[in-house]
Amino acid sequence: MNLLSTTRRRLATAAATAALVGVSVAGALAAQAAGATGVVNTKGTPGPALTVRQQPTAASAAIGSPADGARVTITCQTYGQSVTGTYGTSTVWDRLKSGGYVSDAYVRTGSDGLVAPLCAGTTTPEQGTPSAKVKAVIAAAKSMTGKYPYSWGGGNAYGPTKGICCSPSGIDDRNTVGFDCSGLMEYAFYQGAKVRVSSTSRSQYADGPRVPISRLRAGDMVFWSDSTRSASRIHHVALYIGDGTIVEADRVSGPDIRVRAFSTSETGVMPYAVRPVS
Known part of the structure; x- marks a missing residue:
């Protein structure tokens, strides 16, 4: 591993994406607050x-x-019967301003996720059984628990590495072998799914693909920012493994790579998770 090039790659990628993501997330949240429109x-x-x-x-x-x-105005969205339509299979239904519901599988909204607030009384659907790839990703992350310390800039697709300064x-952490x-x-x-x-x-x-945190399921990455939940201030990521638990690498007392309980109401948790595999 070339530590200098890795350092530059990490810093350059973060700087290049921060401004763009901040704008896109702000726009998405504003759209959700005001409802949305779509085209049948x-x-x-x-x-x-x-x-x-x-x-x-x-x-x-x-x-x-x-x-x-026809263009329709969506006041809120909910979960209902699974429908296969123009945009694949979906359990999301759109509540129209004019009244009633239509399957989101037949409405072009510009997003694969939710674009409007959840309707009152909505119950998030059960997660279902994780795919073989998701199970392998989770197993790979859990296999590192308790084995290595946290190392700033450490770790890559192939395993633990020395970290960087500072x-x-x-x-x-230039002499600490582990993971951030x-x-x-x-x-x-x-290691689990051959996904970079x-x-x-x-x-x-x-990089995404992002899904609303309300649709979190095993195999998704969850992120933390400061209390403003700004994408430009993201400082931590972990893997959600189901049943209200995550695997993470963090500089804490006890094992730095650990499984712990998780809640979406924790301070700074971002409004979207990322789902690289399904």
Whole structure:
């Protein structure tokens, strides 16, 4: 490992992505606060009208039918019956300003995630069984627990490495072999799924693909910023492994690479998780 080039790569990637991500996250949060719009897209040229249902299920009474290509206003989103449509299979349903629900699988919103607030009373769907790749990523991360110390700038896709100088608090880890938080993510995703992720927590968040934290499931990366939850201030990342727990590398008392309990209400947790594999 070339420590100098790794240092420059980490710093350059973080600087290049911070401003862009800050703008995009702010825009996404503003859009969610105000609701969103979408365009009906059914299969065909033109496709048939899209049926609006009284409840988020295809068995519910039909109460409307916007034409293919019609723009609709989405006041909130919820989870309901799984539907396969133009944009794949989705359990997300859009509550329209005009009343009723349509499957998000037939609405172009510009995002694969939620674009409007969750409707009142929405229950997040069960996570389901993780895929074989996700299980392998989790196993790779857990295999490092208790074995190495935290090392600022340490770790990559192939394993633990010496760190760099110096951490924000001035600690020199050039002679410490181990992982920092993002280095552990690089290792877990490459060893478990042969997926390359970037080398800093900020660039990992920027690269995505992002999903709302409300849809968190095993195998997702979760991120921490300061209390403002600004993407430009992200300082930590961990792997969510299900059942309210994460694997992380952190400079703490006790094992630096550890499994611990996690809550999305922790201070600074970012509004989106990143899902490199599904």
